[in-house]
Amino acid sequence: MWELIAANKRKSVILLTVMAMAMIGAGMLIGQAVAPGAWLVGGFFAFVLWLILSLVSYYSGDAIFLASAGAREIQQTDHPTLFNIVEEMKIASGLPAMPRIYIIDDPRPNAFAVGRDPQHASVAVTAGLLNRLDRDEVQGVIAHELAHVHNRDVLYVMLAAMMIGVIALMADVFLRFLWYGGGRYRSRGRGGGGGQAQAIILLLAILLAILGPIAAQILYFALSRRREYLADACGAAYTRYPEGLASALEKIAANPGLGEQKNRAMAPMYIVNPLQGARSAVGLFSTHPPTEERIRVLRSMAGASLADYEQAYKKAKGGGLLPSGSLKTARPVGVRPAWQEEPNQPRPTPQERARQTSDMLWKLGNYAFIACPCGVRLKVPPGFKSDKVRCPRCKRVHEILRG
Amino acid sequence: MDPLVIALIVIATVVVLLLLWLVGAYNGLVRLRNQLKNAWAQIDVQLKRRWDLIPNLVETVKGYTQHEAGTLQRVTEARTAAQKASGGSVAQRAQAEGELSSALGRLMVVVEAYPDLKANQNYLALQEELTSTENRIGFARQFYNDSAMQFNNKIQMFPTNIVAGIFNFKAGEFFELKDEAAREAPKVKF
Numbered sequence: 001m002w003e004l005i006a007a008n009k010r011k012s013v014i015l016l017t018v019m020a021m022a023m024i025g026a027g028m029l030i031g032q033a034v035a036p037g038a039w040l041v042g043g044f045f046a047f048v049l050w051l052i053l054s055l056v057s058y059y060s061g062d063a064i065f066l067a068s069a070g071a072r073e074i075q076q077t078d079h080p081t082l083f084n085i086v087e088e089m090k091i092a093s094g095l096p097a098m099p100r101i102y103i104i105d106d107p108r109p110n111a112f113a114v115g116r117d118p119q120h121a122s123v124a125v126t127a128g129l130l131n132r133l134d135r136d137e138v139q140g141v142i143a144h145e146l147a148h149v150h151n152r153d154v155l156y157v158m159l160a161a162m163m164i165g166v167i168a169l170m171a172d173v174f175l176r177f178l179w180y181g182g183g184r185y186r187s188r189g190r191g192g193g194g195g196q197a198q199a200i201i202l203l204l205a206i207l208l209a210i211l212g213p214i215a216a217q218i219l220y221f222a223l224s225r226r227r228e229y230l231a232d233a234c235g236a237a238y239t240r241y242p243e244g245l246a247s248a249l250e251k252i253a254a255n256p257g258l259g260e261q262k263n264r265a266m267a268p269m270y271i272v273n274p275l276q277g278a279r280s281a282v283g284l285f286s287t288h289p290p291t292e293e294r295i296r297v298l299r300s301m302a303g304a305s306l307a308d309y310e311q312a313y314k315k316a317k318g319g320g321l322l323p324s325g326s327l328k329t330a331r332p333v334g335v336r337p338a339w340q341e342e343p344n345q346p347r348p349t350p351q352e353r354a355r356q357t358s359d360m361l362w363k364l365g366n367y368a369f370i371a372c373p374c375g376v377r378l379k380v381p382p383g384f385k386s387d388k389v390r391c392p393r394c395k396r397v398h399e400i401l402r403g
Numbered sequence: 404m405d406p407l408v409i410a411l412i413v414i415a416t417v418v419v420l421l422l423l424w425l426v427g428a429y430n431g432l433v434r435l436r437n438q439l440k441n442a443w444a445q446i447d448v449q450l451k452r453r454w455d456l457i458p459n460l461v462e463t464v465k466g467y468t469q470h471e472a473g474t475l476q477r478v479t480e481a482r483t484a485a486q487k488a489s490g491g492s493v494a495q496r497a498q499a500e501g502e503l504s505s506a507l508g509r510l511m512v513v514v515e516a517y518p519d520l521k522a523n524q525n526y527l528a529l530q531e532e533l534t535s536t537e538n539r540i541g542f543a544r545q546f547y548n549d550s551a552m553q554f555n556n557k558i559q560m561f562p563t564n565i566v567a568g569i570f571n572f573k574a575g576e577f578f579e580l581k582d583e584a585a586r587e588a589p590k591v592k593f
């Protein structure tokens with residue numbers, strides 16, 4: 001897929017350059033509209049803004065996004081299965097470094113990946129995902145996400161999203177400024193000549209402010225859809241089991257009611273669920289093509305190679321997707337059997353999975369675990385005042401040891 | 404302008420572009436070859452990881468089972484054999500590792516009859532690690548073969564095959580297990 005990766009890198013550079021020019025141009029226009037002769041100042045401010053935002057977005061975009069989604073990093077011991085799945089996919093995709101793994105305490109199943117390059121990747125999944133999907137399906141989802149990192153999609157999309165945000169912000173600031181206080185400057189400017197030109201520039205600036213964000217958003221959506229199919233193709237090739245990703249997509253898209261899984265880790269101690277109504281971990285990657293399409297393409301694959309995906313895609317959609325260089329296969333690649341059919345694999349039931357996930361969340365929330373001899377496992381919240389706790393079943397008193 | 408000068412400029416530009424392409428193609432081949440080497444090393448890493456898990460597994464199982472000394476012994480022997488074969492050829496290694504896989508598979512089947520052991524937390528964690536390691540070996544092999552394919556394609560396709568010929572890049576061989584059946588765990592129906 002070298003052509004695609006190189007294309008993504010190239011596009012990122014082009015995007016940055018075009019955005020710089022657009023921003024500086026807009027800054028100049030706005031500066032001129034506000035006070036004649038101030039176009040240089042406007043341009044300069046826009047350039048500085050662009051520089052700061054580019055650097056921040058490139059180096060800290062990941063951290064910002066993860067923090068805003070409420071993601072918390074976990075270690076190998078917190079959830080060995082998830083860790084193993086990610087490591088397996090890391091090997092299959094050839095990433096040079098193990099991605100960091102984050103958990104989002106949300107009952108709706110979803111996942112995303114961030115990473116400016118394969119060396120600094122992070123993948124986040126929701127608790128709902130771990131509860132609802134079995135190993136094959138989780139592996140499919142992780143493979144898809146790591147494919148995004150591998151193809152440098154994340155870099156490009158993150159820059160694009162940042163730029164759109166900035167355009168929207170600038171437009172908003174300008175319109176607000178105009179609405180509340182720009183009138184004064186205009187009257188001063190009309191004293192000399194050039195009142196006509198001033199008015200036209202003002203009009204252009206307003207138009208830019210309104211249309212800019214919309215156009216950027218449309219462009220962004222159009223680009224994202226193709227990338228999702230590409231990530232599907234790569235993900236299926238990594239796992240050698242397209243059905244895993246297909247049934248995972250089915251389960252995630254179904255998105256049933258959230259009642260049962262309402263944050264059991266926090267519920268006992270809070271009156272109002274602190275994450276109620278917060279966005280699920282979708283954010284950047286909510287611009288997806290129709291899920292039924294993606295499932296259909298995956299399920300009509302004859303084998304498990306990129307060429308098979310291309311064939312299925314052509315059948316379903318008509319056009320081609322992958323560049324021809326990546327379609328050469330020396331030998332056919334078969335689909336592997338599902339984990340469910342392999343003997344001697346650990347196969348936790350949904351209840352066991354749910355318990356494993358909520359235990360992990362409790363640990364992350366700094367709850368203390370105490371195993372009472374009568375069989376009850378006490379989970380003591382971090383804010384608990386006393387250092388002794390009584391078992392509700394057998395009334396034995398336990399000391400709380402905080403690590 | 405003097406037509407000679409124009410001609411010289413054109414030729415110079417063409418030569419520069421050609422050189423740039425040459426450098427790019429060579430670097431691409433080197434990158435793929437290194438990726439192949441790393442993929443091979445990755446298989447090594449996972450195989451070693453499996454060796455390291457086995458003593459712990461044998462100890463845990465020994466604590467719970469009385470009559471399975473023979474199966475455990477075979478696992479330990481297969482492990483030693485695989486470690487010894489690590490210096491040998493690809494085919495020898497594949498053979499030894501395949502036998503270790505089937506010895507482990509037989510052990511897993513035997514363990515099915517001991518519910519106490521199956522419920523033991525330690526054993527469950529070990530089983531997860533072992534399964535994951537087997538998966539990882541599989542994926543490492545997969546990635547190695549994918550990389551070999553990419554590399555071979557690059558070497559054989561025009562125009563990079565010219566560069567490959569000049570600098571003597573050799574095709575990579577695929578890592579196939581001689582007998583796929585030797586890898587599968589025997590399925591026993593009770």
